[in-house]
Amino acid sequence: xxxxxxxxxxxxxxxxxxxxxxxxxxxxxxxxxxxxxxxxxxxxxxxxxxxxxxxxxxxxxxxxxxxxxxxxxxxxxxxxxxxxxxxxxxxxxxxxxxxxxxxxxxxxxxxxxxxxxxxxxxxxxxxxxxxxxxxxxxxxxxxxxxxxxxxxxxxxxxxxxxxxxxxxxxxxxxxxxxxxxxxxxxxxxxxxxxxxxxxxxxxxxxxxxxxxxxxxxxxxxxxxxxxxxxxxxxxxxxxxxxxxxxxxxxxxxxxxxxxxxxxxxxxxxxxxxxxxxxxxxxxxxxxxxxxxxxxxxxxxxxxxxxxxxxxxxxxxxxxxxxxxxxxxxxxxxxxxxxxxxxxxxxxxxxxxxxxxxxxxxxxxxxxxxxxxxxxxxxxxxxxxxxxxxxxxxxxxxxxxxxxxxxxxxxxxxxxxxxxxxxxxxxxxxxxxxxxxxxxxxxxxxxxxxxxxxxxxxxxxxxxxxxxxxxxxxxxxxxxxxxxxxxxxxxxxxxxxxxxxxxxxxxxxxxxxxxxxxxxxxxxxxxxxxxxxxxxxxxxxxxxxxxxxxxxxxxxxxxxxxxxxxxxxxxxxxxxxxxxxxxxxxxxxxxxxxxxxxxxxxxxxxxxxxxxxxxxxxxxxxxxxxxxxxxxxxxxxxxxxxxxxxxxxxxxxxxxxxxxxxxxxxxxxxxxxxxxxxxxxx
Numbered sequence: 001x002x003x004x005x006x007x008x009x010x011x012x013x014x015x016x017x018x019x020x021x022x023x024x025x026x027x028x029x030x031x032x033x034x035x036x037x038x039x040x041x042x043x044x045x046x047x048x049x050x051x052x053x054x055x056x057x058x059x060x061x062x063x064x065x066x067x068x069x070x071x072x073x074x075x076x077x078x079x080x081x082x083x084x085x086x087x088x089x090x091x092x093x094x095x096x097x098x099x100x101x102x103x104x105x106x107x108x109x110x111x112x113x114x115x116x117x118x119x120x121x122x123x124x125x126x127x128x129x130x131x132x133x134x135x136x137x138x139x140x141x142x143x144x145x146x147x148x149x150x151x152x153x154x155x156x157x158x159x160x161x162x163x164x165x166x167x168x169x170x171x172x173x174x175x176x177x178x179x180x181x182x183x184x185x186x187x188x189x190x191x192x193x194x195x196x197x198x199x200x201x202x203x204x205x206x207x208x209x210x211x212x213x214x215x216x217x218x219x220x221x222x223x224x225x226x227x228x229x230x231x232x233x234x235x236x237x238x239x240x241x242x243x244x245x246x247x248x249x250x251x252x253x254x255x256x257x258x259x260x261x262x263x264x265x266x267x268x269x270x271x272x273x274x275x276x277x278x279x280x281x282x283x284x285x286x287x288x289x290x291x292x293x294x295x296x297x298x299x300x301x302x303x304x305x306x307x308x309x310x311x312x313x314x315x316x317x318x319x320x321x322x323x324x325x326x327x328x329x330x331x332x333x334x335x336x337x338x339x340x341x342x343x344x345x346x347x348x349x350x351x352x353x354x355x356x357x358x359x360x361x362x363x364x365x366x367x368x369x370x371x372x373x374x375x376x377x378x379x380x381x382x383x384x385x386x387x388x389x390x391x392x393x394x395x396x397x398x399x400x401x402x403x404x405x406x407x408x409x410x411x412x413x414x415x416x417x418x419x420x421x422x423x424x425x426x427x428x429x430x431x432x433x434x435x436x437x438x439x440x441x442x443x444x445x446x447x448x449x450x451x452x453x454x455x456x457x458x459x460x461x462x463x464x465x466x467x468x469x470x471x472x473x474x475x476x477x478x479x480x481x482x483x484x485x486x487x488x489x490x491x492x493x494x495x496x497x498x499x500x501x502x503x504x505x506x507x508x509x510x511x512x513x514x515x516x517x518x519x520x521x522x523x524x525x526x527x528x529x530x531x532x533x534x535x536x537x538x539x540x541x542x543x544x545x546x547x548x549x550x551x552x553x554x555x556x557x558x559x560x561x562x563x564x565x566x567x568x569x570x571x572x573x574x575x576x577x578x579x580x581x582x583x584x585x586x587x588x589x590x591x592x593x594x595x596x597x598x599x600x601x602x603x604x605x606x607x608x609x610x611x612x613x614x615x616x617x618x619x620x621x622x623x624x625x626x627x628x629x630x631x632x633x634x635x636x637x638x639x640x641x642x643x644x645x646x647x648x649x650x651x652x653x654x655x656x657x658x659x660x661x662x663x664x665x666x667x668x669x670x671x672x673x674x675x676x677x678x679x680x681x
Contacts, residue, residue, distance in 0.1 A: 006081065015672075016070070026659060028120060029058065029616070055617070063119050074101070091168070101159045115202070199308075237327050250268040419464075458483045576620055580609055627651070
């Protein structure tokens with residue numbers, strides 16, 4: 001419309017996923033009471049279970065769950081872009097974005113987490129009658145008088161995102177231009193429904209066996225689908241909320257000395273706020289004369305083996321009717337240590353000189369510059385004083401200068417060499433900066449925040465040799481990154497009464513007491529970390545082949561990397577690869593595409609990698625290697641209508657999560673298929 005334009009788009013998707021498998025809360029070292037080990041157990045094993053102390057104790061698998069998770073995710077996205085150009089030297093853009101993501105989740109589990117449980121120390125009425133050990137792990141255990149537990153969980157979470165950005169472009173002179181940006185974005189997460197119903201089957205024989213198996217093999221002495229074996233044990237309710245907001249103001253200038261040399265500089269102001277809370281309540285119905293009868297059913301989502309489980313909605317209707325629990329929670333139910341607020345203000349300025357000239361007879365281009373910033377940060381929340389929680393506020397500020405240089409030399413029309421070096425920072429994550437700490441009683445774990453965390457500084461260098469032909473490209477790159485004050489976890493296992501947290505937090509769980517060992521974990525600025533590696537990438541269209549094979553093509557990459565950092569586990573410094581780093585990864589795609597239709601099949605491999613510190617006395621947690629195979633196809637019905645089909649995880653790849661060498665979870669999510677239609681107006 002003359003000097004005004006507008007573009008609006010709407011997108012909606014719904015995805016249903018199911019994941020099933022076996023998982024344990026963790027592996028941890030445990031103690032057995034002398035009365036909890038039968039004479040039928042091998043004497044050497046019994047001696048170690050009963051009398052070993054400290055690191056000589058055996059690791060046991062906790063809870064031993066057969067579980068399944070079903071998710072229905074809905075996404076709605078609306079974008080609008082408006083442009084107005086009142087003159088040849090001035091234009092304005094307004095971009096508006098709205099997004100909504102909701103997730104309905106159902107989770108079913110059967111575990112050894114009843115009253116007389118197999119989740120840690122065995123000192124109640126459980127009796128171990130047979131066992132086998134491999135190294136430091138109890139890999140087979142047969143019990144009498146174990147109480148089994150099922151969990152029926154329903155949750156609903158929703159995230160709403162808004163963003164508005166106004167930019168203006170101004171040609172001040174023939175050589176000087178300016179860009180002004182003003183923006184605001186906000187995301188609001190709410191999880192008003194997070195309801196659990198626990199049922200219990202008492203005094204049963206049970207065994208778990210990890211020998212010659214990818215995951216624990218459970219056996220039960222009764223029909224776990226028999227609803228008459230189960231009774232209502234406990235109900236939990238929970239609510240979570242989190243809000244994040246950004247305000248950004250930015251102005252950029254560009255001054256062209258001539259066609260080959262220019263100077264870019266600018267200023268930026270960014271404000272960030274985040275706040276949130278977690279609320280919980282529960283009622284234990286065992287031995288409660290007012291306990292209603294649970295409504296039972298068989299598991300209604302795919303699972304390794306079916307069992308009886310409470311119908312969540314029908315059972316909650318009954319327990320809410322007693323007046324002893326409500327699904328609506330106010331601030332009096334805030335979980336200690338979860339209420340927080342973070343504010344961060346950053347002002348920055350940068351300058352960059354760019355050129356496109358020659359070095360001898362070779363084209364030579366690049367840029368050289370730096371960015372200075374100053375950040376002020378405030379973190380407030382409940383902190384542990386040793387006698388309880390008190391509200392506290394932490395203030396800190398920091399600033400840095402971050403230089404960078406990028407160089408490109410064209411060796412010929414097809415070959416070039418690229419090199420770059422820069423200094424950058426990574427700020428602590430939201431969870432790490434919280435002044436609050438969280439006590440997980442069931443997990444016997446305390447996760448403390450650290451508002452005094454500093455950012456870590458990363459110095460990076462990379463260099464590549466690249467080739468670009470008419471129908472192919474190849475690149476070989478080397479990269480190196482050194483990170484100072486890298487953020488790592490420090491953990492220590494202590495009896496709960498030595499952690500400084502109130503004993504009252506344990507009152508609702510009979511499986512733990514003041515002497516129970518809890519892992520206390522906190523992020524800290526550790527030593528330096530480094531990562532280096534090489535990457536090879538290629539892309540080729542087989543246009544040299546005769547028809548119809550000339551529409552074939554292939555692309556892929558291989559990355560080999562290495563690095564190390566330090567974790568602090570039980571006061572010991574341990575060198576590991578940085579979290580998230582796989583030593584080997586590769587991707588390859590074969591495609592056939594015409595103007596009307598096309599297909600692609602891809603394979604993606606990733607080597608083992610750790611995610612960070614392990615829970616309990618385990619050093620690291622991580623994931624085993626995976627290979628995913630996906631398929632995509634499209635067909636253009638006409639110039640404006642396209643049909644697409646996607647099939648992901650064709651091999652139904654398993655996902656194994658580990659603690660050191662021990663399996664924590666072993667799951668499969670099946671193959672996913674999506675059919676779509678797009679229409680251009």
